[in-house]
Amino acid sequence: MNKIKPEQLLELEQPFIKVPNEQLKKTLRNQTKYLEKEISNINDKIEDCVKKAKADRITSSQAMAIIDELLVRLRKLGRKLDDIKKEEQLYTTRTKIRLEHLKNTSQVAPTDKEAFNRWSKLRLDRVLVDYMLRKGFNDTARKMAEDSEISEMVDVELFAQSARIEEALKQHSCSECIQWCSDNRNSLKKLKSTLEFNLRLQEYIELVRLGKKTEAIQYVQKYLSSWSESHLRQLEQAMALLAFPKDTLCEPYKSLYDSRRWKKLIDQFKADNFALCCLTSQPLLSITLQAGLSALKTPQCQQHEDKNLNCPVCDTSTLGALAENLPLSHHVNSSIVCRLSGKKIDENNPPMLLPNGRVYSLQALEEMASKNNGYITCPRTGDTFELVETRKLYIS
Template identity: 55%
Template sequence: MNKINHDQLLSLEHPFVKIPVEKFRSSLRTSQKHIEKEIAMLTDKVTEISKKSVQGSMDPKQVEAALEAIVTRLSTLKRKLKDTRADEALYSQRTKVRLQHLQEFTSISTLDSDDFARWSRTRLNRIVIDYMLRDGFRETAALLAKNEHIEDLVDIELFTQSTKVEQALMRQSCTECLQWCKENNSNLKKLKSTLEFSLREQEFIELVRERRPQEAIAYAKKYLTPWQETHMKEISHVMGLLAFQPDTKCFPYKRLYDKARWNDLIAQFRSNSFALQFFTPEPLLNVTLQAGLTALKTMMCYQHEHRNINCPVCDPETLGALAVDLPMSQHLNSSIVCRLSGQIMNEDNLPMALPNGYVYSYNALTEMASLNNGKITCPRTGAVFDISQMKKVFIS
């Protein structure tokens, strides 16, 4: 019963290792492209200077100035590469630490060992930090990571970068998010993202809201028409705003003017950002909690007379409410659980019947009797019996 199923738990840890590995690869690709571009440009520049110098079309001072400009550009490239190397070292270190963390788990064999309790605490802290970061509690998350010495097991700075864009959208500014789209253009195309179009659409709406029709039309020609092959219907619809005031009651256009669209943009950006950075769409806390509740949920959990006091799904006020829409667990073998102790009744904890027909575990009844001078009180009926009156139950 205490044996750990490593494969099941590790199946939830795929993003945990993939995030730093992919960030390392991305940083490496970016630096490589930047180096190739700069070297090619500088090589052409040196060749051009050499030719002009030979031809006599550049005097020595001009050649010196041109070479100094190249040296300055090389110095800038060196600084950028230094920053890139720092990022690569960071993600390389994180990958190593996270693999060690998972390797430590695979060496643990039982659930009741101290090593598993310690490892589980670290994992719980990781999951809680992930939840807090998604909910905007960055300072608290950073403090918890520092106090628990697990900075390499979480990705606080990635959420910090995304938060800056979200805060700009909250201020009803698309500038930062459009810049983010430009920087991640190729990856967003792979996702078939429509975030950039949604942002352009919103900027057009704001121009119309401010009653600046000429600027709005010019904006649409420049930024919306490139999307006409895939979003012609939306473009036609939004252009109709030119004929309606912001306080219109006409539903389609009233919805376009609705300020709640900014919240939709934040949600769309967050979804795209999580996808690009390989985060799970849902917080790990939600995923883990739902997996656990699904494993425990049975039909008995929603029958009052059969509820188990130690089963979280059986409590309708807390986790039971969260589990309502989750699927039932599949049990190939039945288990009999004691209503008094919540423990499973088996050969080591036999089911015992009282004279009134109710069945409880041997351990629970003997413990009750030891505290009450050999007397047992049935929790369901209140009837009192002597411990000698209980009998073994045999299930066939």
């Protein structure tokens, strides 16, 4: 009987709720920072104007120009607040829809097959969209989300932003990722991330690679000197890099020039981004598949003599390859399955012993005998017997 266990499902679904919640918190932080800065600048401008007016150091036309400038800034601030409000509503609505979905999930009755199938289909669509987003198939993922009407249950915008930054890093540009680090500096600090330092270091290395040594030294003084306490050894190596050509074979300078550092930066950005957004490091599809395959995996799986026809773990050409390194499941009670039909052996389908010592289910042998004039052929040994020669076994 199909049954959803909410407490187990929530173990897998934590990012489902946390992602829009974290994005909402980030929006609120940025909003507060922006408002404080703009209002402070406007107040300073007004106070300066008032002081000049009291001291008769400003003409009426100059005052009107300042007022016009303030009105422009206030209108711009109003438009910005409207955009922020829309963004807040987006994440608030998204959170409500996801919470309602999880609430409805807990109310799906085990006997309601139709409701369970609807839930399964929706979850499968979500898992597939998540997988495609992580693999870079953003357009396909967006189209599938729209067609399945689950746009509020997936995070297309988040992965689209991530894809733009990753693409920039592939093109050997750090600017976009550095801006992302600036926007998330406090959160990255809590994670003890070294991403921003590594990005700055890479920009310095590229200046040295191009032979712009004076600019490289100025870059270190401006952007890297503040990291001297925590990354002194790396900075010493970076400064020594000035004395080595880009084709050097001397370590660690050869590794600093290595273009594979860009791949490491992409991997570090993805890891930090997932951590900030409370996303799992692996796609939900992989996690779900691994959990399911591990639950099915037994010591008999993939054994030539014992493999089951309907067992996905036993099929080494498909899912069996994924299950190869997964742990075995823990079963308190065993189930015996007929390797001829793939059906469960129980009191309604008892085990039957052939003269050669092989055991199959009664239903499978009866079906075979009905097609072969009362004779059965053992699929493993090729021996042929009459059905009446079999003996019923009793399992204690």
